[in-house]
Amino acid sequence: MKIITIVGARPQFVKAAVVSRAIEEFNADNGRDNIEELIVHTGQHFDENMSSVFFDQMNIPKPHYNLEINSLSHGAMTGKMLEKIEEVLVKERPDWVLVYGDTNSTIAGALAAKKLHIKVAHVEAGLRSFNMRMPEEINRILTDRISDILFCPTQTAIDNLKNEGYGGIDVKQVLCGDVMYDAALFYTERANRPESVNEDAGFVLSTIHRQENTDDKGKLSSIFEALKSIAQDQKVILPLHPRTIKKLDDFGIVPDSNIQILEPVGYFEMIWLLINCSCVITDSGGLQKEAFFFKKPCITAREETEWVELIHSKVNFLAGSDKHKILDTFRHIKKAQIDFDINLYGQGDTGHRIVRELVGFRS
Incomplete structure (x- = not known):
């Protein structure tokens, strides 16, 4: 199975590190079900401390493609990303495109994949601020709607999708926990x-x-x-x-x-x-x-x-x-006396759950 992971903004590097590590561990345990992951960095964050240092520090596999798209308006940036990601997908022909969060890189990756009939998985699906003036809100809503599997970090995210009628839409919803919690535990x-x-x-x-x-x-x-x-x-x-x-x-x-x-x-x-x-x-x-x-x-x-x-x-x-x-x-x-002794974001095994769901997915 070939997965193309789309990243571009700082938080996405951290999230991708969790799933990339889970893929490596899955391959080590299940060689016959080998997963190939290729990383596409759109270039949305281009400052050294906001981009490449993350790959160095966190042992994330270096991007196979760096599109170097940044410093443009929302429309120009998203359009350019859509064009360049499409070129990569046509060349590589992956089984899955994996996108994270709510950035221009997220929606561009999902759109490019869907138009080529490639399955899309959205990590951090179902989140809503209910503020349509936020570009991120538009990106996450549209990405959810065209994805094949929605990895939801919280029950609130699942409830949001239910309220939007996703019970009648042919898309798999998975309450999997939060990849950022995995990262916090692993890197502390x-x-x-x-x-x-x-x-x-x-x-x-x-x-x-x-x-x-x-x-x-x-x-x-x-x-x-x-x-x-x-x-x-x-x-x-x-x-x-x-x-x-x-x-x-x-x-x-x-x-x-x-x-x-x-x-x-x-x-x-x-x-x-x-x-x-x-x-x-x-x-x-x-x-x-x-x-x-x-x-x-x-x-x-x-x-x-x-x-x-x-x-x-x-x-x-x-x-x-x-x-x-x-x-x-x-x-x-x-x-105030603030109580943090509550479990909101899973058990710290979200990356492994995502990989298992992708391997076991039947469209």
């Missing part, structure tokens, strides 16, 4: 302090990159005003996406000197920051879950989240971009 022992960080513990970890925040001067200013106030009480460490840095410069927003800005860090450095921080303030979907994996309360600088089970479990708190709400929530979690 490799946690590595970022070189420029001197604090041992107790700092606030923040990331801000989502377009709805970075492209709005008022929202971005409000978030950084909140971080400035928090930084008077606790050190704030902020690994910053390149486009966020550019937006800060464009808007004339100068971060407070008590906020330590880092270049994007590798996954092992991010794990170290999560282990040693006191809480997380982010607009990242993935980091909300990782905060939970490492038992850290999270303030989400968005109006909604795909990971509603974290909100219901009172380990994650929506604050949007409102300075006062972020600060009120920060004060609340400093005093």
Whole structure:
């Protein structure tokens, strides 16, 4: 069986590492059912610390194809990816195309495969923010609809699909757990302090990159005003996406000197920051879950989240971009007793479950 894995954005490298390792282990145990995996990197993230360093650190097989498509509008980027991925699929003729999450790389890979009548598997299916202004929401909805097998990380994701009528659609839905939980368990022992960080513990970890925040001067200013106030009480460490840095410069927003800005860090450095921080303030979907994996309360600088089970479990708190709400929530979690002793994302065997389902799939 030949699988082509499509990746392009930073979180997808981590997720792909889990499944690639499970494929290798399956092959070692079942040589007669050998699986060939080819990785296509669209190039959506092209910064060294946001792309190739992940392949080096995590022992992910190097991409067989690097399409080097980036720095374009959503339409141009997705269209170019669709064209180039199609060329790869025509040449390689895989049995499956495996896509992750909700990026332009995700929808382009799924569309290219489906138009060539190649089976599509979507990892992290069924997630919904119910905000159609988010490009990610559009990507995940469309990818789900054209996939042949939907790997859902949570019961909430299964329920979302049921509510959208997927019971009457010829697609297999699998409640498999979350590949990011597998990764957190496997890579924790490799946690590595970022070189420029001197604090041992107790700092606030923040990331801000989502377009709805970075492209709005008022929202971005409000978030950084909140971080400035928090930084008077606790050190704030902020690994910053390149486009966020550019937006800060464009808007004339100068971060407070008590906020330590880092270049994007590798996954092992991010794990170290999560282990040693006191809480997380982010607009990242993935980091909300990782905060939970490492038992850290999270303030989400968005109006909604795909990971509603974290909100219901009172380990994650929506604050949007409102300075006062972020600060009120920060004060609340400093005093609150938060219970992280709940199982939301599986048993840490998601990668192996995905591989078994792909091998056993009958269309």
